[in-house]
Amino acid sequence: MYGISARPWGYEVSLVRNGVRYACLFGYASYGGPRQALRRAQAWRDIIVKEHPPVTRKERAQTLRSNNRTGEPGVSSRLSAQGKPVAWLAKTYLGNEETLRTEFDLADWGHAARTLAIGERQRQLARMVGLARLHPAEEAIRTRLSPDDEAALPPKRSKSEIVRRNNTSGVSGVQFKTPRAGHPGYWVAITYTAGQGSVSRSFSVRTLGYDVARDMAIAERQQQLQEKTTGDGASK
Incomplete structure (x- = not known):
């Protein structure tokens, strides 16, 4: 994707x-x-x-490349066998295999050749339209x-609503705990509030039974979240 x-x-x-x-x-x-x-x-x-959106094709074409030695995008010099400039070239790729190319010989134009090439490059760019692909x-x-x-769209859950991987109840903030081997255990509802610590309440399986203790812990968790939301709203 x-x-x-x-x-x-x-x-x-x-x-x-x-x-x-x-x-x-x-x-x-x-x-x-x-x-x-x-x-x-x-x-x-x-x-x-x-x-x-991406930049226009014209803007991208005016980006100075790292290998450019003239300081002008799309403008380069043609060198003689001795490495001396003999012409200035304006070149622009328009797309669809169409390339504009105009050369100005120093023998014909002298020092004005570079300026003419820069001006020609701007005229070439005027024909370039659309966004960069x-x-x-x-x-x-x-x-x-x-x-x-x-x-x-599905809303983003708050941290208190996310069910962690180690959660055994399927309900965020509700967990089953056993303090030692052989203990029937208890269900606990716990809610954290940033800067205020946590609120928790346990429900004994020995006293209430496994399912009832779990259901009461879930109900307690909902009550804690409601009180937390009410408290956050009142503090604003």
């Missing part, structure tokens, strides 16, 4: 525009699975492509309508 690379944990989007790299990560856990993460990655890539997918992305609006 253009601009999107699959990673073990999700997708990475990376595009370069005029020397600036635009990158963003979309993890499976953060968006609820591979399909949702890919939709988000594609939507973000499409926004970057549309908001940051980066990838076949670029044009299709820029011209098509977005398949998803923001409301239809």
Whole structure:
């Protein structure tokens, strides 16, 4: 996929525009699975492509290359066998195998040959139109309508909603723990708040039974999240 690379944990989007790299990560856990993460990655890539089109062909043609020795893009000198300039050349590739080329001999034009070549190069550039072609997918992305609006895209989960790999309940923030071998264990609901520590509550399997303790821990976790959201809103 253009601009999107699959990673073990999700997708990475990376595009370069005029020397600036635009990158963003979309993890499976953060968006609820591979399909949702890919939709988000594609939507973000499409926004970057549309908001940051490639430079025009004319702009790119005026970039000074590292092997240029004249200081003028598209303008070069033709040397004699002795290595001395004998002519100045203006050259521009327009595309479709069409190349404009005009030469000004020093024998005919003297020191004005270089100036004439520079002027001719500008006239050649005036015939160059369109954007630089980066990838076949670029044009299709820029011209098509977005398949998803923001409301239809899967939202990014908060850290408190992400189910970790070591989670045994299938519910974020709810875990089963056993303090020692032979202990029936307990279900615990825990919620962290940045800068404020954590809130937790345990439910004994011995007292409540395995399923009831689990269900109560899940309900407690939802209550903790609700109180956290209410508290965050009140503090703003």
